[in-house]
């Protein structure tokens with residue numbers, strides 16, 4: 001299979017989740033072997049920021065990149081997931097502030113825009129990362145994320161949430177464009193009302209609203225239109241996994257498993273994977 005980019009630039013606009021500032025995103029075509037690379041157009045002197053796990057500097061509320069020039073680009077994961085599933089290997093992504101627009105809190109608008117765009121097939125062969133040995137990362141609470149050999153990319157994810165309307169949810173399936181488009185891309189980020197109240201009190205999530213997140217108040221869902229798909233919460237975590245794993249720089253051939261894991265585990269898992277060349281092969 002050969003590498004792909006876009007034929008033309010795509011533009012998207014929206015607010016940044018934390019800053020509340022209008023954020024403008026341009027996804028430009030790029031040459032083969034360029035990778036997924038971000039540019040802060042409001043910091044013209046700053047170096048480009050490669051969308052790689054080695055540039056991840058914060059995983060608390062989203063996946064946030066930075067470089068030696070402190071050019072921060074945060075909340076990349078939903079766009080990265082859409083790029084990965086659409087098969088975009090090379091793109092230069094310009095953004096005019098530290099946050100990508102949150103859009104509707106899911107990957108749907110990014111994926112729809114990429115799906116509608118014309119693809120440029122390039123000459124260079126795409127390289128994929130095949131997992132050869134099981135690797136895992138366990139946090140101090142005993143929650144584990146792992147990657148193991150398989151013939152295709154699949155994700156197993158489990159969450160356990162105190163709210164009865166979420167509870168225990170499990171997703172387990174290969175990630176195909178069809179499953180992604182219908183089951184995963186539309187799934188919004190979720191949080192509890194007390195977290196919203198706290199984050200607001202410290203000046204964050206100024207752009208957050210029921211238009212871009214699922215908000216739970218105990219056993220009540222505050223969004224008047226309810227969930228978009230069955231078990232939306234666990235599937236949003238799958239969206240995050242797909243985006244975070246694309247910061248490996250490759251499409252991964254292997255099975256991911258995560259039990260109550262998030263951005264932090266995904267990033268640490270990639271560090272474990274790349275710490276020993278016998279864990280994988282690039283082909």
Ligand SMILES: [Zn+2]
Pocket residue numbers: 077078189236239240
């Ligand atoms: Zn997310």
